[in-house]
Amino acid sequence: MTTHREKLTPVGADSPLDVAGRLLFAIFICSMIFLAEKWAIVYAGETFHTRSSRSQGQSLDELLGGLASLCKALAIGNPDQEDPISWMKGLLDTSEKSFNVGNQVFSTLVQGTPRDVVFEDVARFFHTAEEARFIFSVFDRDSNASVTEDEMQNTFRFINKELTRLKGSSQDWENAVGHLDKILLTVCITIAIYIIVLAWQPKLASLITGVSAFFLALSWLIGGTLSEILNCVVFLFIKHPFEMGDWVEFDGVQYLVHEVRILSTVFLDRNDTYVQTPNLILNSQTITNIRRSPQISEDFLFELPFHTSQKSLEVLKNTMLQFLAERARDYRTSFDLKVTHFVNNEKLAVQAKIHYRTLLDPSEFSRVQKRNAWIFALKDALLAVQE
Secondary structure, eight states, rough: OOOOOOOOOOTTTTOHHHHHHHOOOOOHHHHHHHHHHHHHHHHHHHHHHHHHHHHHHHHHHHHHHHHHHHHHTOOOOOOOOSSSHHEEEEHSSSSSHHHHHHHHHHHHHHOOSSOOOHHHHHTSSSSHHHHHHHHHOOOTTTTSSSSSSHHHHHHHHHHHHHHHHHHHHHHHHHOOOOOHHHHHHHHHHHHEEEEEEEHHHHHHHHHHHHHHHHHHHHHHHHHHHHOOOOOOOHIIIIIIIOOOEEEETTTTEEEEEEEEEEEEEEEEEEEOOEEEHHHHHHSSOOEEEEOOOOOOEEEEEEETTTTTOHHHHHHHHHHHHHHHHHHTTTTOOOOEEEEEEETTTTTEEEEEEEEOOOOOOHHHHHHHHHHHHHHHHHHHHHHHHHH
């Protein structure tokens, strides 16, 4: 007589098939979590790279295209007909090479004569006067209708700085996204371990609950840091108020963004002093981004004689509109005069607005130069009206 002994599964114990099923489902859930994390990181990186390219690279690419046309016409370098912008970037990839290119452009334009470059020297190499005027205005940084050799060299060096700034901005965001990836990955790994342990042995849930309670009790130690990190992530990746190389203003002071980090940002003030400010503080500030502002306007108040007629105001307006049309690259063609009140019944208080266009160089020096040019044009127009 043969006796068969059956191996009985203890009551309440899970079969290996049940455990394997739970583990496979847990692995699937963890895979979805890691996939969502990677998708979020890639999306953040692509979104801000595209935004940076649109907001910062558009005007610079227009300038590089014009400079490439000029350098080709002057037979400087070995031009690449397929991609002139990339060729121009390679020509200006170092400060020394940019200086040499500026030197060659100046020498070729003046043809060895001891003089400055004028608009006519540049205009003959372009099809339209508008494009030539744009390139010449970039060279003529002090707006005096002539370009010295130093101005030409400094212009090309400035463009090299802009290209370096854009490259550094991209690297800053790659580093920030990399740090964010590490933080999210740590959270995802913790969640994955919790899910797999529960799937493998549900009875360990009470132990895990106790460990979770322990970490919850310690949250008062790290809660502030986690909250700061979350606020900084929202500030950088959702609000996204600036990037490396932007001129910004807060607390009434202008700064140049030097480096962007997860928890802090490093600025340069007007004295070239490094200023590090926590992003948590910046999150509560009203920040004006001068570089990204497409249209900047400034109120200007002045007084006119009490006997000034409305016809004289119209003549003044037309004269200023003519000046603005000639400087369309620097100003919007908009000029309105608003008489606000009488000054002791002796003069008219008048308000006008200076409408700047986007500045390639949004520094205070560039803005002051354009403001002075506008004011002197207004002065000349006033003298003409009063004659």
